[in-house]
Amino acid sequence: MSAQQQRMGVAAWIAVALAAAILGLLIAAPMAMVVGQAFSKGLGGWWQAVTDEETLRALRLTAVVALVAVPINTLGGLAAAWWIARFRFPGRRLAVALLDLPLSVSPVVAGLLFVLLFGTQGWWGQWLQARDIKVLFAVPGIALATLFVTLPMVARELLPLLQSQGSDADWAAVTLGASGRQLFWWVVFPRMRWAVLYGVLLTAARALGEFGAVSVVSGHIRGETNTLPLHIEVLYAEYHSQQAFAASSLLVLAGLLALVVRRVVAARLPKGAPHVH
Amino acid sequence: MTPTPLKILCCWLLAMALATGCGKSPDSAEAKPLRLLNVSYDPTRELYQEANGEFIKQWQQKTGQKLEIAQSHGGSGKQARSVIDGLQADVVTLALAWDIDAIAQKSGLLPKEWAKLLPHQSSPYTSTIVFLVRKGNPKAIADWEDLVKPGVQVITPNPKTGGGARWNYLAAWGAALKRGGGDKAKARAYVKALYGNVPVMDASARAATLSFAQRGLGDALITWENEGLLAMQEMGPGKFELIRPTVSILAEPPVAVVRQNTEKHGTTAAAEAYLQFLYTPQGQELAAKHHFRPRDPAVLAKWAAKFPKMELFSIDEMMGGWAQAHAEHFADAGIFDQLLQR
Amino acid sequence: MAGRAKVPRLPGLGLSSTVTLLWLGALALLPMAALVIQAAQVPLGRWQAVLADPRVLSALGLSFSGALVAALLATLAGGLVAWVLVRYQFAGRWMMDAVVDLPFALPTAVAGIALTALWGPDGIFGSFCKQFLGLDVAFTRVGVVLALVFVGLPFVVRTVQPVLADLDAALEEAAACLGASQLQVLTKVLLPPLRPALITGFSLAFARGVGEFGSVVFIAGNLPNRTEIAPLLVVTRLEEYDYAGATVLATTLLGGSLVLLGLLTRLQRRPGQS
Numbered sequence: 067m068s069a070q071q072q073r074m075g076v077a078a079w080i081a082v083a084l085a086a087a088i089l090g091l092l093i094a095a096p097m098a099m100v101v102g103q104a105f106s107k108g109l110g111g112w113w114q115a116v117t118d119e120e121t122l123r124a125l126r127l128t129a130v131v132a133l134v135a136v137p138i139n140t141l142g143g144l145a146a147a148w149w150i151a152r153f154r155f156p157g158r159r160l161a162v163a164l165l166d167l168p169l170s171v172s173p174v175v176a177g178l179l180f181v182l183l184f185g186t187q188g189w190w191g192q193w194l195q196a197r198d199i200k201v202l203f204a205v206p207g208i209a210l211a212t213l214f215v216t217l218p219m220v221a222r223e224l225l226p227l228l229q230s231q232g233s234d235a236d237w238a239a240v241t242l243g244a245s246g247r248q249l250f251w252w253v254v255f256p257r258m259r260w261a262v263l264y265g266v267l268l269t270a271a272r273a274l275g276e277f278g279a280v281s282v283v284s285g286h287i288r289g290e291t292n293t294l295p296l297h298i299e300v301l302y303a304e305y306h307s308q309q310a311f312a313a314s315s316l317l318v319l320a321g322l323l324a325l326v327v328r329r330v331v332a333a334r335l336p337k338g339a340p341h342v343h
Numbered sequence: 344m345t346p347t348p349l350k351i352l353c354c355w356l357l358a359m360a361l362a363t364g365c366g367k368s369p370d371s372a373e374a375k376p377l378r379l380l381n382v383s384y385d386p387t388r389e390l391y392q393e394a395n396g397e398f399i400k401q402w403q404q405k406t407g408q409k410l411e412i413a414q415s416h417g418g419s420g421k422q423a424r425s426v427i428d429g430l431q432a433d434v435v436t437l438a439l440a441w442d443i444d445a446i447a448q449k450s451g452l453l454p455k456e457w458a459k460l461l462p463h464q465s466s467p468y469t470s471t472i473v474f475l476v477r478k479g480n481p482k483a484i485a486d487w488e489d490l491v492k493p494g495v496q497v498i499t500p501n502p503k504t505g506g507g508a509r510w511n512y513l514a515a516w517g518a519a520l521k522r523g524g525g526d527k528a529k530a531r532a533y534v535k536a537l538y539g540n541v542p543v544m545d546a547s548a549r550a551a552t553l554s555f556a557q558r559g560l561g562d563a564l565i566t567w568e569n570e571g572l573l574a575m576q577e578m579g580p581g582k583f584e585l586i587r588p589t590v591s592i593l594a595e596p597p598v599a600v601v602r603q604n605t606e607k608h609g610t611t612a613a614a615e616a617y618l619q620f621l622y623t624p625q626g627q628e629l630a631a632k633h634h635f636r637p638r639d640p641a642v643l644a645k646w647a648a649k650f651p652k653m654e655l656f657s658i659d660e661m662m663g664g665w666a667q668a669h670a671e672h673f674a675d676a677g678i679f680d681q682l683l684q685r
Numbered sequence: 686m687a688g689r690a691k692v693p694r695l696p697g698l699g700l701s702s703t704v705t706l707l708w709l710g711a712l713a714l715l716p717m718a719a720l721v722i723q724a725a726q727v728p729l730g731r732w733q734a735v736l737a738d739p740r741v742l743s744a745l746g747l748s749f750s751g752a753l754v755a756a757l758l759a760t761l762a763g764g765l766v767a768w769v770l771v772r773y774q775f776a777g778r779w780m781m782d783a784v785v786d787l788p789f790a791l792p793t794a795v796a797g798i799a800l801t802a803l804w805g806p807d808g809i810f811g812s813f814c815k816q817f818l819g820l821d822v823a824f825t826r827v828g829v830v831l832a833l834v835f836v837g838l839p840f841v842v843r844t845v846q847p848v849l850a851d852l853d854a855a856l857e858e859a860a861a862c863l864g865a866s867q868l869q870v871l872t873k874v875l876l877p878p879l880r881p882a883l884i885t886g887f888s889l890a891f892a893r894g895v896g897e898f899g900s901v902v903f904i905a906g907n908l909p910n911r912t913e914i915a916p917l918l919v920v921t922r923l924e925e926y927d928y929a930g931a932t933v934l935a936t937t938l939l940g941g942s943l944v945l946l947g948l949l950t951r952l953q954r955r956p957g958q959s
Contacts (some may be wrong), residue, residue, distance in 0.1 A: 077867075078773055085769040086777075088762045089784050091810065092835055096799035097787050129362035137355060142708030149701035153694070161705065164713050169889060170942045172896025172916045173793075175935040178923065179716035182723055182932075185428035186450060189719060195429060203430040213712050236695055246696035271790040277899045278793065278916075282923075285430045286415045286422075287380065295792035300416070302798065303549045304388060305577040307557065314795040321790030325783045420924035427926070445926055501907060504921050543824050543906040546917065550903075559807050673925075680740060683909045 097318055103311035115312035123289045124297035125316065127205070131293065132273040134209045135216050139269050140262065143220030148254075151228035152236070162225075168217045176214050177282025180207055203285030208293060211279040216272045220265030227261045263331060267324040274317055376409035377613055382432035384419040384506060384596070385549045386570050390633035391436070397629065398620045402613060410613060418547045419506030426452065426601065433605050433614045436598040438506035440464070441665040443599050452603045466595035467621035468635035471655055472514035474586040475555065475564040475571045482562045486588045487518045490563060491536040498561035499541055500551040503673055507548030511565045512679065513668060514592035517661040521590055535682045556583065567594060569634035572649075576634075593655040596635075724936040727929045735933045740909050741918060748915040749941060751826065752894030755833030759890045760883055762834070763841025770842070771849045785842045788835055793899025800832055801903045824906030829914065832900045837890025844886040845879065852878055884953040888946050895942045 074082075105112050115121065150161055168176070182188045184201040194201055201207045239253045255262070277295040284291045292300060294313060301310035381391060395412040402410045415422065415430070419438035426432045427450045437443055440458060443465075447455045458465045476484050482495050490497050500508035515537055516530050523529030543560055545551040548570060555564035556574050563586075564571070571585050598618050605611040620626045627637035631646040643650065662668035672678045735741060770782055788796060804811040805823040814820045822828050852875070860874045861867075876883075898916040906912040915938055922931035 074773060074775070081765060082769050082773055082775055085762075085766045086781060088766060088838075089781055092762075092831075092838065093787055094784050095803055095810070096796060096835075097784070097791070099799045099803060100791070100795060126362055130359070133355065133359050133362055138708070142704060142712075145701040145704035146709065148697055149705050153698055153702075155702070161709065164709050164717075166946075167713055167717060167943075170892040170896070170939060170946060172898060172919065172935070172938055174898050174916045174919050175720070175896065175939065176716075178919070178931060178935060179720055181428055182719040182928075183716060187428065187928075191429055200431075202428060203425060210712070214716060217712055233695065240693075240695060246700075249696060268789060271786070275790050275792045285425050286417045288414045288416070290413060291415075295794065298792060299794050302794075303385060303553070305553075305574075310795075314791065317790050317792065317795075318787060321787050322783065324790070325786060329779070418924065420926075424923060424926060449926060501909075501921075504917070504924050541908070544908050544913075546902055546907060546920070558801065558805055560805070675734070675738065675930075680738075680909075684739065 100311050100314050100318060103308060104315035106308050106311075111308060112312045112315070115306075115309040116316060118309065120289050120292075121294075121297060121301075121309070121313050124292050124294045124313075127208070127290075127292070128274055128294040130205065131209050131212050132270050135212045135273040136266055136269050138213060139216055140220050140266055142217070143222075143224055143265060144262070146221045147224035147228050151225055152233055165218050165221050165225075168214055171214075173215060173276065173278025174282060176279040177211055179214070180211055180283050202283055203287070203291060205291070207283040208280050208291065211283045212273045212276055215276050215279050216269045219269040219272060220262065223261040223265035223268070224258055227258050231257060260331075263328065267328065271321060271324060274320055376411045377610060378411045378413065378608075379433040379610055379614055379617060380413045380415065380431055381434050381436060381617075382415045382422050382426055382430060383436040384422060384438045385416055385547060386507070386567065386573065387436060387596075387633075388414070388416050389573065390630060390635065393633070394621065394626060394629050397625065398617055401620065402616065408613075412617075418504065420504070426450070431604055431608070432601045433608060433610050434598060434600050434618055436596070438596050439509060439665065440466075440595070440597045441509075441669055442506055443597055444665065446601070452601050453599055454602065457599045458597065460600075461598065461618060462622060463638050464595060464597065465599055466597045466638075467618070467626065468596065468630040468637055470568045470594045470596070470635055471587075471591045471653060472511055472565060472594065473568045473571050473591065474588065475552075475566055475574060475583050476562065476586055478582055478584060480584055480586070484563050484586055487515065487522070487533075487590075490515075490565075491533060491540060495540055495563065496542050496561040497537060497540045497563050497565060498543060498545075498551050498555045499538075499565040500548050501544040501546060502679055505545075505547045507567060507570075508551070509668075509673065510567065510592060510594045511548075512672065513658060513662060514594075515565070516672070517592055517656050517658075518588065518590050520661065521656065531678065531682065534678075538682060568636070568650075572634035587651065587653055590654045590656065592661070593657045595657070720932065720935060720939075723928070723932045727933055731929055732933050735930050736937065740913070741915075741934070743910045744913045744915045744918050745937065745941070747826065747829065747913070748895050748938065749945075751829045751833055751914070752891050752897075752942075755830045755894050756837055756887050756891035758830070759834045759837035759841050760887045763838050763886060763890075764845055764879075764883060766838070767842045767845040767849055771846060772854065785839050788839050793836065793897070794903070796835060797832060797900035797903030800835060800900065801828075804828060804831060804904065823904050824908075824912065826912060828904040828906070829901055829912060832904050833890075833894040833897060836897055836900060837894055840889035840893065841883075841886030844889065845882045848879060848882040881953050884949055888949045891949075892942050892946060895938060 146161070146165060150158060181202065183190060184194060184207060185191050186195060201210070235253055235257070236249060239249050244253065275295055277299070280293055281296060284293065284296055286292060286296065288300070294317065298310045298313045301313060381395070383391060391414055395414070399410045399412060402408060419442050423435070423437060423442035423445050426435060426446050435443060435446065443453070443457060447453050447457055461467070474484060474490070476482065482489070484490065484495065489495065499511050502508040502512040512534070515534055519530040519533035520527070543554055545554055548567065552564060552566060552570055552574050554560045556578050566574070575583050575585065598621065600611065600614045600618060602611070605614045621630065622638070624639060624642060627639040627642040631637045631642055631649070636650050637643050637646065658665060658668060662671070670677070766781070766785065770778065801823050802808055804814070806812065806815060806821070808823070811822050814822050820827065822831060857870050857874055860870050865873065896916055898914070898920070901914055902917060905914060907917060915934060919931050919934045919938070922934060
């Protein structure tokens with residue numbers, strides 16, 4: 067890369083400036099506004115807002131949901147990517163299509179899906195209600211909706227990588243007598259941990275911030291089934307815009323934290339490790 | 344640096360413990376208190392926050408029972424749908440009778456004649472539709488006719504997505520009908536002109552209030568009286584003026600016990616007492632304090648300065664009730680859809 | 686399988702297929718089946734009635750065309766951003782890299798509120814556009830597209846970036862040395878290998894845009910027949926307890942974007958695959 071460093075001509079600077087302008091106007095400015103509003107009553111006002119009892123409860127629920135969604139979708143994503151990239155089987159293309167499907171489903175519709183399944187008038191609503199099992203308007207429903215919208219994140223990162231890497235190294239390991247477990251931990255995982263991490267971060271970010279789908283299945287019970295994004299909306303609607311932005315700044319912070327994690331791990335990996343064929 | 348399954352598992356368990364541990368409420372330790380869930384609509388947050396505290400105190404004094412009241416707020420229609428789909432509401436306190444009718448019809452969770460179970464068609468407080476304008480009333484808006492003048496921008500939410508917004512629409516319709524001596528063609532022309540002046544149609548009443556008050560959109564906001572008074576209080580005095588038109592609609596937000604749910608939870612007595620409490624002088628005081636017009640004439644008289652007398656028509660006398668109003672105006676290809684056709 | 690002669694294969698077939706089938710079946714197939722079955726139960730006449738409504742048609746038109754335009758803009762802008770991030774070293778590069786992912790984490794509703802505040806008639810950028818360009822951004826179709834570019838941009842950047850990083854810069858230099866113009870380098874050397882990634886990014890941004898709700902409702906203005914988006918109509922139907930209508934709209938939205946995505950995948954596969 068250092069070779070290019072010396073050659074940054076006028077055209078290059080224009081490109082950089084243009085990119086900076088796009089990101090600045092479109093993304094950085096709204097973020098700056100959120101953070102600015104969050105601290106509009108000083109650090110004390112911000113602290114007071116984020117340590118509010120209901121905000122903490124919402125934060126806790128959001129964290130629990132993310133902690134359910136991330137491991138399940140990571141395991142599922144790993145399995146799906148391995149299966150689809152390394153084996154031929156009937157219905158393989160269907161599996162790929164199904165994997166991508168949640169990305170095309172409007173969040174609002176995603177919420178509707180679970181109402182159709184678990185609502186009183188849905189498929190299993192009566193059965194669940196007779197046994198007093200709460201899915202909709204309780205934590206399981208929120209977790210399911212979040213699982214659905216974050217479903218493809220890890221798999222999408224891994225599948226192209228596995229496909230482009232090819233299976234030569236895997237075959238070599240197997241021929242040399244590696245067991246399945248050895249193959250995974252010594253050959254497969256080290257070459258894709260970067261992508262796994264990125265997928266995990268994306269899943270976590272989306273799980274923390276999901277609004278539309280969760281809004282349909284939450285029931286909006288204060289301090290119980292309001293996730294952080296839902297609670298932010300409540301605060302904003304209650305004319306507490308500073309508190310709402312303070313709570314939002316937590317999510318911006320989480321996004322930045324994820325970035326730092328990525329940089330730290332990147333620094334520890336051997337140079338050029340990510341995206342190597 | 345290679346993560347092992349064990350390491351990952353440990354990290355996850357630690358995070359999970361942290362997440363579930365922090366802010367853990369102590370309620371699991373002692374005897375479980377009785378719990379009510381009040382499923383309500385947006386503008387009642389402040390009212391029920393205070394009313395719940397009062398009622399919990401009273402209930403404990405009277406029965407010695409510990410009571411907890413959980414609140415859920417959202418758009419009236421959305422909330423009703425959640426109850427139909429299984430949200431375990433003990434009581435519903437919504438924006439319009441149509442939504443509780445829907446619960447009764449579609450789920451049978453409460454009897455169809457629910458409105459007769461409590462006084463005043465089960466609405467313990469009322470409100471009406473008024474205008475909020477900017478300080479000094481620069482566009483000189485005094486009554487309904489002024490809203491259709493060219494150059495006046497009116498903010499009102501979409502009546503098809505918000506229960507509160509249906510009251511706005513019907514108030515405009517009814518007022519026009521009254522002025523025109525019952526001429527429906529005139530009312531149509533008026534409402535069409537009115538919605539022609541609307542630059543932004545928010546999805547809910549509160550969103551419309553925020554557009555007007557916080558984002559500075561429009562010259563006039565059509566809103567519930569309680570919502571307007573609250574906005575003036577929250578956004579600081581002197582920024583807006585409340586204009587009461589000569590004639591408007593009597594908005595009756597209803598309440599009801601969701602009988603089947605309370606029987607399952609064993610909360611029927613508490614739920615009934617809770618709604619009765621709203622009719623007591625103390626409950627009526629709280630309603631008035633939070634900008635709803637009390638039903639109790641004595642309490643209303645006390646707050647007469649805040650709630651001046653207005654000529655109000657009810658939805659039953661003007662539109663023949665909610666079912667008819669809905670079929671005529673808000674159903675697919677109803678009058679509202681026709682008026683917005685370009 | 687049992688009867689066939691033993692063909693050597695990689696380990697993990699049983700485990701990975703079982704986990705995938707359970708995972709996809711429970712979380713994707715089952716909910717989608719619920720939607721399809723619900724949609725199949727809606728009589729044909731109802732489908733026609735819902736979809737013939739001019740208001741519905743206008744909303745669907747806006748959702749699809751807005752998402753297409755936004756995805757196109759996001760692809761152009763995202764391609765440029767990815768290029769700059771990969772090819773140039775400059776102060777503040779890591780900050781630019783950081784900013785890209787933020788729309789993923791922020792709840793869409795918050796993003797909508799912030800965008801509306803900035804691009805509204807009284808906002809910093811909104812008043813500028815109005816004064817110097819005579820252009821209203823918020824509460825018009827321009828605002829809808831803006832919000833959709835916001836949600837779509839990270840998808841494009843993050844799909845193009847790794848592929849671009851893998852491309853050898855020497856290739857471009859060689860082409861330039863051999864006398865190719867900058868335009869030729871772009872179209873002949875850069876675009877062919879980038880094409881699949883660009884199309885994937887475009888598809889992702891488009892798919893996300895068609896269904897986007899939270900960030901758009903604030904900035905759109907939601908005027909029927911003008912700035913109302915289709916997902917809002919789904920919500921409207923639900924508010925009216927009209928599950929059949931909501932299902933029809935949901936299925937149409939999904940079917941429409943799947944057809945378009947299918948066309949795009951075809952486009953992606955055609956050259957270079959054989």
